[in-house]
Amino acid sequence: MRRTTMVIALIAVMIPSTATADDLSVDEAQQALRRGVEYFRDHVSIEGGYLWRYAADFSEREGEVPASATTAWVQPPGTPSVGAAYLDVYELTGDKYYLEAARETARALVQGQLQSGGWDYRIEFAPEDRKKHAYCADKNQSDDQDKSNADETPHQKKKKRPPRNTTTLDDNTTQAALRFMMRIDRALIFQDQPIHESAQFALQSLLDAQYPIGAWPQRFSAAPDSEKFPVKSASFPDEWSRTYPAIDYRSYYTFNDNTIADMVDLMFRAAEIYDDPQYMAAAERAGDFILLAQLPEPQPGWAQQYDAEMHPAWARKFEPPALTGAESQGVMRTLLRLYDRTGKAKFLQPIPRALAYYQSGVLSDGRLARFYEIGTNTPLYFTKDYQLTYSDDDMPTHYGFKTRNNLDAIAKEYDKRKNSNHPGSAKPLTELKKAPRLSAKLKQRAAAVVDAQKENGAWIEPARQRNRSNIPANTPCINSQTFSDNIVKLARFIAASKNSR
Template identity: 40%
Template sequence: MPKFCWGLMLWATLCLVGGAGVGAQEGNLAGLRSEARAGLQRAIAFYRTQVATHGGYVYHYSLDLTRRWGEGEATRDQIWVQPPGTPTVGLAYLAAYQATQDDEYLAAVQEVAEALLYGQLESGGWSNCIDFDPQGQRTSRYRNGRGGGKNNSSLDDGQTQTAIRFLLRADQALRFEHAKIHEATLLALDSLLAAQYPCGAFPQVWSGPLPQPQPRAASLPSYDSRTEGRVKEYWNLYTLNDNVAVFVAQTLRAAHAVYRQEKYLDALKRLGDFLILAQLPEPQPAWAQQYTFEMHPAWARRFEPPAISGFESQEVIALLMEIYLATGQEKYLEPLPAALAYLQRSTLADGRLARYYELQTNRPLYMEREGNEYHLTYKDDRLPDHYGWKTSSNVVQLRQALATVRSRYGQREAEPSAASLAEEVRAVLDDLDAQGRWIRYSNGQRLVGQLRLPEGEAYLSSAVFSENVTTLANFLQAE
């Protein structure tokens, strides 16, 4: 199950930590800044020179760097686009450059951008992996003509969106003077806008021109959606699943901020208009993962039934507030009180929300697995462990955000102070070894990409690297 994507400005506001930590005195902060600069340099030098292949990255590495994993084991010619892969590391390099103006970090940014350009598809976006071996098993139809296979630009879990968001910021850092990066970024953005349906929704995947159904409000199907209405190419449908809308919104806001073109803000508004249309009627005024062109909740994968989703509904509520903050338009807040009240009364006995609630009955809905077959059930005692069937309830936090969101419109969000970050920075530096590595040890559970290492086995993580580099960079930039 993807991590709840609260990466937008709204949620960052709620999560800022106040007060002074270790080293809050100015003298101690100066010493910590010096350590942070040295640690940043050591960590980036290691990851850039020892870990990167073709300028890109995967999710996890063995300590000796002989084994690499994205979604499955990867060759040295394969890099991952889906977060926390190549563009995630690139965004960390960008944070380091912005904090220090060190040209070495800008060179690292350019290397990542050029790696992504290699794997841009003819359809304008990216798939989850780039294979630099023209005969490799994971090649796709790249614009450079060096790969065969599918031409599916994917919005699943932020693949294309994060690549674009990194590239447009790299384009800006390079003063829009790297012609290939600039051209590829604008082409990707144009392709993303072309993939938006008339109602404002986006598909999970596109490879070319899409159908143009007329917008309509969401409604319940007249057929039994538990057994009927499956669509083989569900990835063409209106999609909220796997953070599609949140990552798209981040990208559109970033594009508007960098290029100052209204078409990106207009697309964000249209996305918000779709989210309003997609709210199901009472007594279940929340959202599904995917919708048919008739705006009925739709099947996706075999274990993803048409239903109200506790996870995606919370995500949509936060996103609508974010769109309000970007536009000041009240209509984006109007669906939220009813949705929050619904989620509150749908809370499970343990305080969490079910991933799925059955249409009409509102009973929590789960799946059991027998071999390759999945079966709907109301029981939660035999749940497959590869998916998140329950999710934390953030209703209280969302209510608090809604209560204050109007007062924050037009206001610049507060940045954390250096003093408030000092304790976290101290821990990050203490965790960095002499070679510039942040080593992690498996607890035997699944990692990103479904990798399961033996308990206690050491590995390197691109997610950990990117988070820690960003923490150090934020500290160096803070006052």
């Protein structure tokens, strides 16, 4: 019965409206915006935090994996993404209701900040679940978890685990949280003490976690021992195992999923918001690591991750030591951005060699392989049972073993900078949102958002099929990304309409 009701509701939402873009007034857009945010705060939020998506009847809730009603997700498009959308709306409209919504979300992130300084993928709000995490907000409570009870047996003591205290930079998790925290800190004129202290502590922890060579790990619980991580140039190992070694790779110098690119961007933004040169210096050190990490001829590209000897290394069972065609494109774009902000020509020098190398490995369909074998430059793939192979006939579907080819676009950007007379003059990254021009397309988008909204303020759409999901495809679903996109579209229309009067 419940499924039938949900399907009927979804059909009702998806019936096209007869309204046109020119019919939408500013008042209607403002009402839809307020209604949507009130619904999300009152019915979707857990103490200001958010997951990725929800069954429309809230029978299922998910981040990257299924989650409980007392869990929020940090990894985008979760809590920081929604908070950033609230802040965008505030900057566009000037309505302090949305600033308070952003503050509420920032306070949720304060509750989820770890003693190691950053954030994990998720935040737990249920008291018993919180005891499993070393949250700063619960410091005394989590400290108690490390203490053994005198009455415990040796087996019980061995089984007992300390609270989780691992900051993750994977998938833009801590970086997204901190980008939002810095923005809301500035919007509140640095006067909200818990938010300001959280942002400052996180930034200092990231500075402390940066290796002497300038890289960052995928995850960390404490600052590294510098003696264990000497500064070296990248080189190829004499040999590498084709068998997955199942070792802990979290401390490796990590480009995977654009971890260092995200960190460089974060440091640029911190330098602007706090007017502090130490953050720009950290970004430059990361740039120097990128220079050191470029592998020698005849394969002058980059690997996904490197061990302390600066050799390409295994990570997960489908991520071998190899040259990467995916993350290396992000590395080159990061070098371009470093040149834009520093004016230092050294950040352009590795790009021509890398472009030529990767152009030589373009696949027959125009894409690049995710992995190229050390020595032979042959594309590497995996079978569905995770056997390393040269064949792409039996690949797992959860991972991109082939990737988009953006080399021509990168080459154009390189040529533009090579001939630039104004290096180091990039525009600020953290300017406040401004009213756009009121265009027909903007009107159409805002009208479509209003048409799609349910009377209670929700936007509901058919769920897409996802791995590790309990929400079946086409089930009526509430998506945090859709919500964030929709409220910003409405705010842009409102701001543009008022600005055009």
